[in-house]
Amino acid sequence: xxxxxxxxxxxxxxxxxxxxxxxxxxxxxxxxxxxxxxxxxxxxxxxxxxxxxxxxxxxxxxxxxxxxxxxxxxxxxxxxxxxxxxxxxxxxxxxxxxxxxxxxxxxxxxxxxxx
Amino acid sequence: xxxxxxxxxxxxxxxxxxxxxxxxxxxxxxxxxxxxxxxxxxxxxxxxxxxxxxxxxxxxxxxxxxxxxxxxxxxxxxxxxxxxxxxxxxxxxxxxxxxxxxxxxxxxx
Numbered sequence: 771x772x773x774x775x776x777x778x779x780x781x782x783x784x785x786x787x788x789x790x791x792x793x794x795x796x797x798x799x800x801x802x803x804x805x806x807x808x809x810x811x812x813x814x815x816x817x818x819x820x821x822x823x824x825x826x827x828x829x830x831x832x833x834x835x836x837x838x839x840x841x842x843x844x845x846x847x848x849x850x851x852x853x854x855x856x857x858x859x860x861x862x863x864x865x866x867x868x869x870x871x872x873x874x875x876x877x878x879x880x881x882x883x884x885x
Numbered sequence: 886x887x888x889x890x891x892x893x894x895x896x897x898x899x900x901x902x903x904x905x906x907x908x909x910x911x912x913x914x915x916x917x918x919x920x921x922x923x924x925x926x927x928x929x930x931x932x933x934x935x936x937x938x939x940x941x942x943x944x945x946x947x948x949x950x951x952x953x954x955x956x957x958x959x960x961x962x963x964x965x966x967x968x969x970x971x972x973x974x975x976x977x978x979x980x981x982x983x984x985x986x987x988x989x990x991x992x993x994x
Contacts, residue, residue: 774927803981813928813973813984826981861927872917874982876927 774877776862782883788850791880793862794843801865803874804837804847808858819845852884887912889976891985899993902964906988908974909956916977918950918957923971923987931959931972964992 775794783789795802803818817827822839830837834853839845849856859881863874888911898904908918917935921928932941934950934957941948945964950957961968969992975982 801980805984812986813975815981815983818981820980872977873919873930873933874928876929878926 774862774864774875776860776877776880778880779878780881780883782885783852784885785853786851787884788848789852789856789882789884791847791860791862791882793845793847793877795845795862795864796866796875797843799864799866799875800842801867802839802845803863803865804845805861805863805876806858807861807879813861816847849882852882854884857882857884887976887978887983889974889983889985891972891974891988893988894986895989895991897991897993898964900965902992903960903962904964904990906959906961906972906974906990907956908958908985910974910976910983910985911955912976912978912983914979915952916979919975919977919982920948920957920959921973921975923973924969928973961990964990966992966994968992 777792800821804816805813807813816829817837819839837847859879861876861879863876865874890909892907917933919933920931922931932948937950937952945962948959971987971989973987974985
């Protein structure tokens with residue numbers, strides 16, 4: 771299996787622009803997580819899905835952030851409009867365990883820079 | 886509020902040294918504690934611990950959990966430069982993981 775695949779790997783954009791990050795989880799995994807990592811705050815959970823349904827979005831910082839999972843093999847995280855403080859590495863991770871307090875498999879991340 | 890606290894924040898050692906990394910937590914509905922190693926890219930899984938007192942080992946790395954005192958340690962013996970990384974502790978709460986800030990380990994040759 772190719773692992774969790776994220777795109778783009780790097781994105782540089784200007785404040786106010788829309789940003790869309792994409793994720794393909796490992797086939798057969800029924801949990802998908804979006805995390806954000808910064809030096810100041812470490813790894814923060816933004817939202818997670820179970821069987822394509824959003825379960826907990828309490829970590830989504832503001833209404834500017836939205837996430838979708840239209841099918842089992844694809845998810846997007848959108849920021850509109852983007853701001854400099856959104857600059858971070860965004861990780862997607864997936865898990866196959868029924869209780870997802872087990873091992874997460876991470877993608878290589880999307881490094882976002884908002885100027 | 887759930888808390889996962891790692892110490893030290895950073896550490897510099899020489900090759901061959903032994904290091905101990907600490908993770909304490911206050912999490913409701915505890916399920917598991919996991920250790921990850923993060924080099925330049927994605928975190929990679931090291932251990933998952935669910936029971937107190939049972940040591941998990943993988944080569945030079947070992948870890949143990951104390952559910953009464955709410956902490957875990959990760960030991961690395963005979964460190965090598967390839968051990969340089971951020972070590973992340975995560976606690977399973979319900980169906981999600983809460984991560985600590987990490988310990989930055991640098992091993993000098």
